[in-house]
Amino acid sequence: MARLRLGYTKSRTGCSRCKQRRVKCDETRPSCRACLRHGIECSLSSEPNTASPAASSAAAATPSPGSAPSPLPEPSRRSRPRLINPKPKPKPQTQLQSQPQPQPPTAGLLGDCGPEAGPSPNGSTLTPAASPATATPDPFPYLTRFVTGPPEEDTANWVFDLELLHHFSTSTYGTFQIDPTRPEMNRLWQFEVPRQAFVHIFLLHQILAVSAYHLAHLHPQSRQAYSLRASQHQNAGIRRMRPALSELSPANCHALFASSSLLFIGSLAAASTNRAADAPTIDDLVDVLILVKGIGSVLYSSQDLLRTGPLADLFVQRDSSDQPNPALDRVVLAVGDFLVEIAETEADDRVRAIVHADAYRLVSAIRDSLVRTAAPEYRVVAAWPIQMSDDLIPLLRQRNQAALALLSYYCVVFHAAELQGYWFMQGWAPGVIRDIARTMTGPWKRHSAWALGWITGHAALG
Numbered sequence: 001m002a003r004l005r006l007g008y009t010k011s012r013t014g015c016s017r018c019k020q021r022r023v024k025c026d027e028t029r030p031s032c033r034a035c036l037r038h039g040i041e042c043s044l045s046s047e048p049n050t051a052s053p054a055a056s057s058a059a060a061a062t063p064s065p066g067s068a069p070s071p072l073p074e075p076s077r078r079s080r081p082r083l084i085n086p087k088p089k090p091k092p093q094t095q096l097q098s099q100p101q102p103q104p105p106t107a108g109l110l111g112d113c114g115p116e117a118g119p120s121p122n123g124s125t126l127t128p129a130a131s132p133a134t135a136t137p138d139p140f141p142y143l144t145r146f147v148t149g150p151p152e153e154d155t156a157n158w159v160f161d162l163e164l165l166h167h168f169s170t171s172t173y174g175t176f177q178i179d180p181t182r183p184e185m186n187r188l189w190q191f192e193v194p195r196q197a198f199v200h201i202f203l204l205h206q207i208l209a210v211s212a213y214h215l216a217h218l219h220p221q222s223r224q225a226y227s228l229r230a231s232q233h234q235n236a237g238i239r240r241m242r243p244a245l246s247e248l249s250p251a252n253c254h255a256l257f258a259s260s261s262l263l264f265i266g267s268l269a270a271a272s273t274n275r276a277a278d279a280p281t282i283d284d285l286v287d288v289l290i291l292v293k294g295i296g297s298v299l300y301s302s303q304d305l306l307r308t309g310p311l312a313d314l315f316v317q318r319d320s321s322d323q324p325n326p327a328l329d330r331v332v333l334a335v336g337d338f339l340v341e342i343a344e345t346e347a348d349d350r351v352r353a354i355v356h357a358d359a360y361r362l363v364s365a366i367r368d369s370l371v372r373t374a375a376p377e378y379r380v381v382a383a384w385p386i387q388m389s390d391d392l393i394p395l396l397r398q399r400n401q402a403a404l405a406l407l408s409y410y411c412v413v414f415h416a417a418e419l420q421g422y423w424f425m426q427g428w429a430p431g432v433i434r435d436i437a438r439t440m441t442g443p444w445k446r447h448s449a450w451a452l453g454w455i456t457g458h459a460a461l462g
Helices: 017-020 033-038 053-060 141-145 155-168 182-198 202-219 220-246 253-272 282-306 326-345 349-372 376-387 392-397 403-420 429-437 441-456
Strands: none
Touching: 017 033, 033 202, 053 155, 155 182, 155 202, 155 220, 182 202, 202 220, 202 253, 220 253, 253 282, 253 429, 282 376, 282 392, 282 403, 282 429, 326 349, 326 376, 326 392, 326 441, 349 376, 349 392, 349 403, 376 403, 403 429, 403 441, 429 441
């Protein structure tokens, strides 16, 4: 005969569920703990509360009130029953039970929480979902044992970010370099840049930011949600870029260059996707120019490493096509006439020297891009701010007429790049040139008028 384990008492009045499972039932009423834990209806709730033999003998041995308790022999260790999952004693209530408060209508927002809804928000009573009387059977009990640790409180953000990363690697990456002759550029943005981002988190934030801005551009009905998440990632990326830029090294210069390029795109996209806001102004464009110039000067010291590193394809120049470029060719001619006029019109020698030098840099950037790439417009937009002098920025802030006239021609190049399909540039050139036209006076006004006519198409060229 098999021997019983020490301290074990066989249950003969347990619930039917525990008998089927061949497990010990603690016979707690109206529902045993096993059934309550699994969220199923216990058979003890429908059976009469008949006392077990052990309970009956214990009740018979209990002395009546007023009688002297008779000494009982202490049960031996072998026969002493062991309590399994003893029922905790209820704590005395020191305060009156609070009245149930009206609950917010969360069922329509969060869905049915199921039997594990827990206590109500005010902590006074159990919610109906946690009551044994209303518990429903768990249709998937085999999943319970694999649930470990506390429940995940916030899954919305990381699911959102996975969507952004997926969109970047399947769609957004192909919108940066619109050059069918350079497929290796797209592969670089699709594979190598995300690989760098998993090591340098500031780059990962910029990837997610630009992807969110792209989705905001593609889905206007969800623009607010995507733009908000984009700005959050952009801010986080900038905070992490600051210490990395101060510790520029061969290990992080490649990720910093990619992150700077994406920050430039994101800064433009932030305004182009926000159609409800005011159009970009002169100061908005100057802020972007300062951003590109500042980061470009920091990375200039690492250009040799960048040209031989994992992002080297971004710096490889290919021969351009022999097709004419009407917009850039016309800007070169117009700036040439502007250089002659500024020498005769601008009385301040210092202003004349600054604007003349930066106008020549703009022409050089255009000519160099026309020779080196089949998509020169975007290259000019990004290259000229890096090459311009620091002295031109204050003149633009002060609304100097000669400096604004030069910025008008840059807006024409900007608009030509937008026409190539760069979604993050939409709206910039028309907004800035209109702001310039409102500021220009006297003989300088004809420069902004020419640029405005080219951009809007409402005036004849020439």
